[in-house]
Amino acid sequence: MEKNLYEKIANTIEQQVREGIYLPDTKIPSVRKTSKQFDVSVATVLQAYRLLEDRGIIKARPQKGYFVHSLPKRSQSLPTQTTMTGAPHTSKVTSIMTLLNQVLHASQKSDVTQFAAAIPKGLYLPIRQLQRSVGRLMRLEPEICATYAFTPGSEVLRRQIAIRMLDAGCQTAMEDITVTLGCQNALLLALQATTQRGDKVIIESPAYHGVLQAIDVLGLQAIEIPCHRETGIDLSSFEQELQKTKVSACIVTPNNQNPTGATMPPGARKRLLALAQRYDLVVIEDDVYGELGYAEQREHALKADDKDQQVIYCSSFSKSIAPGFRVGWLVGGAWQDKIEALAHAQSLASPTLTQTAIANFLENGAYDRHLRKTRQAYQENLARCVALIQQYFPEQTKCSQPQGGFLLWVELPESIDALAIYQHAAQQNIVIMPGQAFGLHDRYHNYLRINYALPWDNSTDNAIRVLGELCQANLHLTS
Amino acid sequence: MEKNLYEKIANTIEQQVREGIYLPDTKIPSVRKTSKQFDVSVATVLQAYRLLEDRGIIKARPQKGYFVHSLPKRSQSLPTQTTMTGAPHTSKVTSIMTLLNQVLHASQKSDVTQFAAAIPKGLYLPIRQLQRSVGRLMRLEPEICATYAFTPGSEVLRRQIAIRMLDAGCQTAMEDITVTLGCQNALLLALQATTQRGDKVIIESPAYHGVLQAIDVLGLQAIEIPCHRETGIDLSSFEQELQKTKVSACIVTPNNQNPTGATMPPGARKRLLALAQRYDLVVIEDDVYGELGYAEQREHALKADDKDQQVIYCSSFSKSIAPGFRVGWLVGGAWQDKIEALAHAQSLASPTLTQTAIANFLENGAYDRHLRKTRQAYQENLARCVALIQQYFPEQTKCSQPQGGFLLWVELPESIDALAIYQHAAQQNIVIMPGQAFGLHDRYHNYLRINYALPWDNSTDNAIRVLGELCQANLHLTS
Numbered sequence: 001m002e003k004n005l006y007e008k009i010a011n012t013i014e015q016q017v018r019e020g021i022y023l024p025d026t027k028i029p030s031v032r033k034t035s036k037q038f039d040v041s042v043a044t045v046l047q048a049y050r051l052l053e054d055r056g057i058i059k060a061r062p063q064k065g066y067f068v069h070s071l072p073k074r075s076q077s078l079p080t081q082t083t084m085t086g087a088p089h090t091s092k093v094t095s096i097m098t099l100l101n102q103v104l105h106a107s108q109k110s111d112v113t114q115f116a117a118a119i120p121k122g123l124y125l126p127i128r129q130l131q132r133s134v135g136r137l138m139r140l141e142p143e144i145c146a147t148y149a150f151t152p153g154s155e156v157l158r159r160q161i162a163i164r165m166l167d168a169g170c171q172t173a174m175e176d177i178t179v180t181l182g183c184q185n186a187l188l189l190a191l192q193a194t195t196q197r198g199d200k201v202i203i204e205s206p207a208y209h210g211v212l213q214a215i216d217v218l219g220l221q222a223i224e225i226p227c228h229r230e231t232g233i234d235l236s237s238f239e240q241e242l243q244k245t246k247v248s249a250c251i252v253t254p255n256n257q258n259p260t261g262a263t264m265p266p267g268a269r270k271r272l273l274a275l276a277q278r279y280d281l282v283v284i285e286d287d288v289y290g291e292l293g294y295a296e297q298r299e300h301a302l303k304a305d306d307k308d309q310q311v312i313y314c315s316s317f318s319k320s321i322a323p324g325f326r327v328g329w330l331v332g333g334a335w336q337d338k339i340e341a342l343a344h345a346q347s348l349a350s351p352t353l354t355q356t357a358i359a360n361f362l363e364n365g366a367y368d369r370h371l372r373k374t375r376q377a378y379q380e381n382l383a384r385c386v387a388l389i390q391q392y393f394p395e396q397t398k399c400s401q402p403q404g405g406f407l408l409w410v411e412l413p414e415s416i417d418a419l420a421i422y423q424h425a426a427q428q429n430i431v432i433m434p435g436q437a438f439g440l441h442d443r444y445h446n447y448l449r450i451n452y453a454l455p456w457d458n459s460t461d462n463a464i465r466v467l468g469e470l471c472q473a474n475l476h477l478t479s
Numbered sequence: 480m481e482k483n484l485y486e487k488i489a490n491t492i493e494q495q496v497r498e499g500i501y502l503p504d505t506k507i508p509s510v511r512k513t514s515k516q517f518d519v520s521v522a523t524v525l526q527a528y529r530l531l532e533d534r535g536i537i538k539a540r541p542q543k544g545y546f547v548h549s550l551p552k553r554s555q556s557l558p559t560q561t562t563m564t565g566a567p568h569t570s571k572v573t574s575i576m577t578l579l580n581q582v583l584h585a586s587q588k589s590d591v592t593q594f595a596a597a598i599p600k601g602l603y604l605p606i607r608q609l610q611r612s613v614g615r616l617m618r619l620e621p622e623i624c625a626t627y628a629f630t631p632g633s634e635v636l637r638r639q640i641a642i643r644m645l646d647a648g649c650q651t652a653m654e655d656i657t658v659t660l661g662c663q664n665a666l667l668l669a670l671q672a673t674t675q676r677g678d679k680v681i682i683e684s685p686a687y688h689g690v691l692q693a694i695d696v697l698g699l700q701a702i703e704i705p706c707h708r709e710t711g712i713d714l715s716s717f718e719q720e721l722q723k724t725k726v727s728a729c730i731v732t733p734n735n736q737n738p739t740g741a742t743m744p745p746g747a748r749k750r751l752l753a754l755a756q757r758y759d760l761v762v763i764e765d766d767v768y769g770e771l772g773y774a775e776q777r778e779h780a781l782k783a784d785d786k787d788q789q790v791i792y793c794s795s796f797s798k799s800i801a802p803g804f805r806v807g808w809l810v811g812g813a814w815q816d817k818i819e820a821l822a823h824a825q826s827l828a829s830p831t832l833t834q835t836a837i838a839n840f841l842e843n844g845a846y847d848r849h850l851r852k853t854r855q856a857y858q859e860n861l862a863r864c865v866a867l868i869q870q871y872f873p874e875q876t877k878c879s880q881p882q883g884g885f886l887l888w889v890e891l892p893e894s895i896d897a898l899a900i901y902q903h904a905a906q907q908n909i910v911i912m913p914g915q916a917f918g919l920h921d922r923y924h925n926y927l928r929i930n931y932a933l934p935w936d937n938s939t940d941n942a943i944r945v946l947g948e949l950c951q952a953n954l955h956l957t958s
Contacts, residue, residue: 012650015650016645016650019641019650019652019653020638020641020652020653020654021638021641021642021645021651021652021653022642023638036776037645037646039776097820097823101629104627104629105629108626108627108629117627119625119626119627120625121625122621122622122624122625125624125625127621127622127624127625128621130617130621130624131617131618131621134613134617134832135614135617138609138610138613138614139610142601142606142607142609142610143601143606144803145601145604145606145609145801145802145803145804146598146599146600146601146604146606146801146802146803147587147598147802147803148583148587148596148598148802148803149803150580150583150584150587159499159500159502162498162499162500163500163501166495166500166516167516171491171494171495171498171500172500173498173499173500174498174499174500175499180826181660181825181826181829182826182827184824184825184826184827185825185826188824188825188826196676197675197676210824210827213820213823213824214824216820216824217820217821217824297515297518322624322625323624323625323626323627324623324624324625324626324627324628324828324830324831324832325624325830325831325832326826326827326828326829326830341576341692341695341696342696344576344692345663345667345689345692345693345695345696346660346663346664346667346825347659347660347661347663347664347667347805348661348663348689348805349803349805350660350805350830351803351804351805351829351830351833352803353613353803353804353832353833354830354832354833
């Protein structure tokens with residue numbers, strides 16, 4: 001009986017090691033702790049540990065305890081997936097998500113040239129000020145760990161956001177603002193508040209992939225309307241769509257659209273608002289790149305001209321201050337109460353520390369200077385990147401002309417498959433975002449998006465050259 | 480024409496001041512900045528500022544710029560609320576939410592005795608270690624500001640959670656865990672993944688109010704089943720309900736239920752799982768107080784006996800490490816993929832800094848010692864609190880007997896209205912949570928919940944005495 005018991009314990013611990021709960025070279029619980037956990041004698045645990053030593057699973061270190069030996073990890077056997085209730089999971093979105101997960105995962109590695117994710121490298125972020133701000137908060141206001149910044153969020157942050165909104169042309173009171181977990185969260189909450197499962201939503205094509213995801217999990221139907229590289233969403237197609245079908249909402253990016261870089265001209269904005277008014281359409285504005293326009297004067301938000309409260313404004317500080325802090329916001333207008341109820345039910349609050357650190361940075365007044373510096377750096381990177389693409393990529397390659405942000409949309413010759421370029425490039429530690437991630441139909445198989453918010457040096461030059469050569473090679477392969 | 484222009488600018492700035500965008504005694508933008516913003520001459524702005532000085536809105540301070548004068552705030556005129564699409568908003572939940580917002584807001588003030596919100600004061604949290612951990616991270620790994628801990632979340636955190644789950648009796652691999660924004664977020668995601676609008680969900684009565692909120696925003700129907708003070712949810716009523724109606728999911732709190740403190744005995748857990756199996760019911764387990772049981776050995780989770788993958792486990796570190804960090808998790812079993820897709824669409828990731836700081840604290844091994852200390856302190860507070868209630872409250876008052884956590888559920892004589900007690904107490908800077916917040920029907924009008932995770936001294940004693948006297952006074956008023 002006693003023999004069975006120590007074997008059982010040994011088997012349990014072995015399984016834990018194999019499942020990665022205890023990693024190689026880390027300590028496993030002491031004999032005393034394990035004896036308590038399994039409610040057995042110390043002697044039994046010692047027997048179990050000796051058995052594990054015999055099996056080569058653990059090793060005693062004198063005076064230190066028992067440590068896990070290096071061990072090949074067994075592949076995880078997961079429970080069978082039951083059929084999912086909820087949204088009809090279109091296989092297209094699922095495959096985009098699988099691709100996206102791969103790309104984002106690859107882009108997080110430290111030794112790659114990260115052209116893929118729309119995340120600026122640390123040198124373009126006010127890291128030193130954030131270090132100071134977080135350090136001071138934890139030192140002087142340690143109760144911040146215990147305090148909730150309940151939805152709609154920190155007052156000092158919302159006051160600072162209201163001031164920023166003036167530059168976007170919006171007279172927004174602190175009370176009109178809800179803090180969110182980045183812009184993605186703002187977009188999701190806006191959709192959730194204004195649509196119901198099965199509703200139709202107009203989106204740009206190509207679109208930011210987070211929009212495709214949000215629409216998918218909410219069980220909505222996306223209608224893709226072409227987005228021109230210079231002027232943004234095509235309002236003639238937009239209107240035709242409204243004439244023939246009931247649409248609940250649209251998601252547009254009037255400033256520096258991702259991935260095309262398009263900015264809608266004033267006339268188009270007016271026409272869009274008039275259409276929204278006529279067809280009783282909620283306009284969800286994604287302005288996450290709005291503060292990164294290259295012109296001296298910031299482009300106004302669409303929300304600035306929103307006389308009829310048709311627009312829900314969404315943005316965040318993820319592109320300009322701290323992506324990892326997940327601090328965004330929305331101005332919900334007529335939907336504000338409903339959005340606040342959703343946000344409260346979602347997580348009660350978002351973390352107090354990150355909200356307050358960003359508020360402090362905004363308060364100290366260095367943000368505008370920081371923006372000017374980074375916008376200039378992005379313009380320089382853009383010029384260098386485009387020049388290199390013209391030099392090394394196939395002749396028919398076309399680049400977008402972003403007037404802000406840090407994303408370049410590159411059209412390759414029709415015969416090239418961007419997914420193949422992604423795969424070949426990843427083998428050489430260069431990660432790009434293939435066009436396939438930006439739409440539900442395979443329209444963008446010969447496109448790729450390049451993030452140029454990274455330190456630009458000879459190795460970056462070289463990475464663009466390598467991409468160009470891969471494209472050339474693939475061109476010859478298929479033509 | 481020029482006259483109109485400067486008046487217009489003055490009016491705009493006055494409005495901003497009245498809306499609270501610029502607070503009393505803070506600086507408004509410089510003349511130069513305003514001239515750029517409105518694209519007018521410096522002279523025009525100076526005229527506008529002089530007009531504002533005349534109106535008493537701003538005041539020049541030599542060498543410093545223009546500052547807002549103290550000014551009574553105009554009540555905010557919000558846009559008319561349009562009809563909300565989505566869930567039929569039961570007025571009951573709305574009124575609970577309004578009440579809750581009031582109470583939570585009142586409980587955040589610095590000068591109150593905070594018996595209301597289920598948030599431990601800083602002395603019961605490992606603040607010093609968190610200060611060190613956050614400080615070290617920001618100093619040595621500043622790129623943490625720029626790095627996403629994409630869903631399912633930080634690996635080092637998930638590994639530490641997997642180790643904690645062993646104490647709860649669960650063999651959980653890192654891959655089975657999704658990091659969430661606190662337990663509330665875990666509960667919402669679990670419901671979202673397993674139900675559809677209109678579905679019926681069994682909940683405990685009294686219930687944690689976040690559950691009522693989540694069910695409301697998802698458009699689900701709550702079925703309230705009584706929760707006994709000692710043994711938890713009443714399984715006979717539970718089974719009767721299942722026999723007569725199709726229920727999709729239930730949310731239960733097997734360990735130290737909020738607010739009753741109940742812990743389900745082993746037999747009840749087995750019966751619950753058998754019922755779930757027989758009626759094809761998803762069991763969402765809220766174990767947020769699981770680690771705060773007073774017994775030497777931690778009570779297992781229901782999930783520990785979940786052979787058929789019916790249970791989704793939800794918990795967080797908000798009750799024991801850092802409420803304001805919003806770090807929770809779930810183990811989704813068969814629904815894991817769907818839940819991860821929902822969490823990714825929700826916000827891509829939760830903040831990296833807070834996740835990593837908690838992981839580091841767990842790694843350094845001081846968590847168990849911290850838990851032992853706080854659990855002991857809570858038991859002492861509980862004893863003192865109950866003794867005082869027996870001394871000062873009306874004779875028929877009954878207290879729950881929590882075996883863990885830091886919440887006491889107090890039943891007052893039938894004739895007392897807890898809302899009135901709340902209002903009177905708040906005037907004396909004592910905040911409690913009235914029973915009305917814990918159910919959809921007015922069953923708990925004569926109950927209140929007391930958070931005893933606060934420093935307990937003479938003034939706390941005194942606050943309980945004041946509450947007792949208020950109850951006595953209200954008793955005589957109504958009888």
